[in-house]
Amino acid sequence: MEQELTRAVPYVVRTSGIDGHGLFATAAIRAGERLTEYIGEKISKSESIERCKAGNNYVFHLNDEFDLDGDVEGNIARFINHSCAPNAEAEVSGGERIWIVALRDINPGEEITFNYGYDLDDYRDHPCRCGTDRCVGYILAEEYWVHVPQTG
Template sequence: MPRKIATRRSTIHGNGMFAVASIEKGERLIEYKGRRRTHAEVDEGDSGDVDSGHTFLFTLNDEYVIDANFDGNSARWINHSCAPNCEAVLEEDDGDDRRKDRVFIEAIRDIAPGEELSYNYGIRLEEKHTKELKKIWECRCGSPDCTGTMLQPKKDKSEKKKKKDKKKKKGKGKKD
């Protein structure tokens, strides 16, 4: 079957992947391939550009990251969007070896030929979203719903407060 997707220059950033035929909602388009490396290994190394935020890394699970700088395929060209037409789906292996978990990119709606493929990278940072970080992770997806950043919002403060209150109550319950 001819491939339905191809790599082209993107108006979002650098290269992107595009539909070259009609794609139906739910179609599995490509696997995100690359070398399995531990978080510690990746954090020590130079697989991402900290100044530009450019990365081919995909967090696979608590133990491993997929580093598409090595043995990667064209899935590494798919850009982030705040209004994506695809999603990254994790397929956990039945065994204990978390390296065998895999990630596939699937369409979440029908996609017409010529449309750029995108998914939400779901990047969450523990640290404060400083001006510098916001600049590094600035989103240029161009969608009317663009949040301006590839970073996902921090947990809602009111949600945090609710949790805190709940904890307090639980603590009280034990003491009483």
């Protein structure tokens, strides 16, 4: 018997104050714990560009050759919202698989978030509503925050 499959996952999909649906912890999660795999369809870079142009926001960088389109049924990680002060991150393992990993201990009831890591292209089209003290107002990888005009 596969024991891992019988263990209940420590989160649930609920309506979120940030946007649409979100993933919420239902049990204590420890820093470093792998929460779920970000699963999807492996696609070429040219296919990826087409899908992103068409407004698909679930495409992830996988390696130099391929990206992963997470807009598939069964990818529970696609419900995770972006935050400027996330408690989890997306980790590419061996250029082949993507895991959502807790950055710190997460308490039951907390919404699970990660930084989507968007670049500066059309960043104004992706406002952030994470509501944290660190919010820069847009969904952006932290390395680009210095390029965003300060509003506060």
